[in-house]
Amino acid sequence: MEDVRTKRGADVSSDHHLVVANLKLKLKKNWTTGQTAIQRFNTAFLRDTDRLNEFKIALNNRLQALQDLLKEEETSMEDNWKGIKEALTSTCQEVLGLKKYHHKEWISTDTLDKIKERKNKKAAINNSRTRAEKVQAQAEYIEANKQVKRSIRADKKKYVEELATTAEKAAREGNMKQLHDTTKKLAGKYTRNQLDDLNFADDLALLSRTHEQMQMKTASVAAVSASVGLSIHKEKTKVLQFKADNNNPITLDCETLENVESFTYLGSIIDEQGGSDTDVKARIDKARTAFLRLKNIWNSKQLSNNIKVRIFNTNVKAVLLYGAETWRTTTTTIKKVQVFINSCLRKILNIHWPDTISNSLLWERTNQLPAEEEIRKRRWKWIGHTLRKSSNCITRQALTWNPEGKRKRGRSKNTLRRIMEADMKTMNYNWTELERIAQDRVGWMNAGERPMLLHEE
Template sequence: MAVRQIKSGKASGPDNIPAEALKADTSTCEGKRGIQWTSRMQLNDLYFADGLVLLSQTQQQMQEKTNSVAAASAAVGLNIHKWKSKILRYNTACANPIKIDGDVLEDVKTFTYLGSIIDVHGGSDADVKTRIDKARTAYLQLKNIWNSKQLSTNTKVRIFNTNVNTVLLYGAETWRTTKAIIQKKQVFFNSCLRKILQIRWPDTISNNVLWERLNQIPAEEEIRKKRWKWIGHTLREAPNCVTRQVLTWNPQGQRKRGRLKNTKHREMEVDMRKMNKNWMEGPGQSGLENAGRRPMLHWE
């Protein structure tokens, strides 16, 4: 592995490992030490804003990769923050520690990166709970606005959509949307809207009337719109882009006995059947590459 000296003058990120330094010049691919991605390709690592994710199937391979990254970083005067580096294991009985310079890296069951929770189950359930808690905090901080007599209901709803609903739906396009997740989001959403309209017991109003009065849409539809906007953007990527390939990636191994879990892939297939679409038809045929785009006018 080789890392050239940084010439851009950029400061290192919070992890002291700028992706710019490692992305083009660092290789963790010596030998087959990643996870099987395609029939001819292994996925060894992922690069993010200021972090690096190493992927391996065995503890020995992960230790070798970690040593390689530590050595490449030290060669250009960078140090890995050991207390920020975490190990997440999935479906393995091996508990041997991963070390950097003799220090053991922490094993975790879950962690937060760029505001989203990641765990061995995907993180959707935990992420939704965290999103609701953060949105509730944002809502309570604006209590004076909701109680204001000077602001119109329309203004309050616009503030709610920009300051609360955006917090609630952050990362929703990647959620595995079970009925329980949709219900949790919808209950909180409806509760906030009722308080904005100052509807309290024993006054009653149906959810459909509530949404119509405030020009809102159900949680399931809102999440679906975000999901397909993201999918449309992803399908416009190059065929060899990892982000695009992951939509149809089939992981190795065998699943446990029992009912199939509802994955994001299966959810998208259900949506596509409803729309009579198929993303395997090829570019320009399925129409999914334009999902999320505004319609264009064509003049003749």
């Protein structure tokens, strides 16, 4: 709309004034290719056992008739293919029908038939001629509507159970893509804006071995960005140095960039102290976000608590304990993780704060292990996997590596190495015996079930 004016001079028998507007229209071009839309068959019906058997019988009959015809007549390869294609398409058209996109994928064929029957009941109400017929038709429609809702709830429950089983299998096998896709299906549409790429959405990481290389790369990126009209945000640009001989600052347009003491790498926070406190706090925040995304699941009245807990284990707890195998755990760390898990479980079970229920009873209802035991099992599963690697693997060498030099005076901080050695002492094992046991996966799992301790810093 470019301009709008009122013409008061137009004299008509009304208390309104004439309005004149200038509009600029942009019409979409009508493309006529002459091709018809592709019609797809509803293959989802094949998940129904009865419909699948019906399809097999119909297709087998048509192929048998085609085979008998080919024995009597001598045909070409093209004619044979046309016969097979006709048998397939006619069977799909008869048994499956064309695919429709107006219903959810998890709705079964039985439910669709009940929906169609309910629609017929609604038409019977509109076509009733007497009041008695209308009352009877309305009663039949109410009963049909109850059956439809009951069937839809059963279909959705079955669908969510299948997704929960798929998510558990993906988490167990380490298939993160399938786990992510399943989580998106469970969460549905999320109202908050999400990034398309979580790895490198709007940032760039530069790696250099020397101060001179980093300065040259920074200047080069700034020059290339300026050539296309982009500029580097200096306040958001950070520099992290690790055991650098040259501590001079990195500059950009004669301004010094800020040095930081930690950064995020592969979902884990790495800092100069080498601890896990910052990483644990970040994992709790990410798990809380994942828990809030599935708010519709936790508030659903149609899903059982068992299904909700299974979804929590695969989509929230997996996020929380990501990388927990290498955490330097302390009593404070364990308490923070356990408090978050207990809070989520109480919300899932709809347990309010006035309801007094012990954590042991809560874990028993939800079939959960204490966070300390869960982290311990994950750690020793990872240790067994590492000990089965080749002797020249850096990860395996790091388990038994003794760094040179002297440590500072005072009490030494608790490390992952000390935690593992304390557990080994509890089990009366040494590294040589553990390497031998780790080659047998079953024996290693039995050894990992022994009670161990996670010590405070």
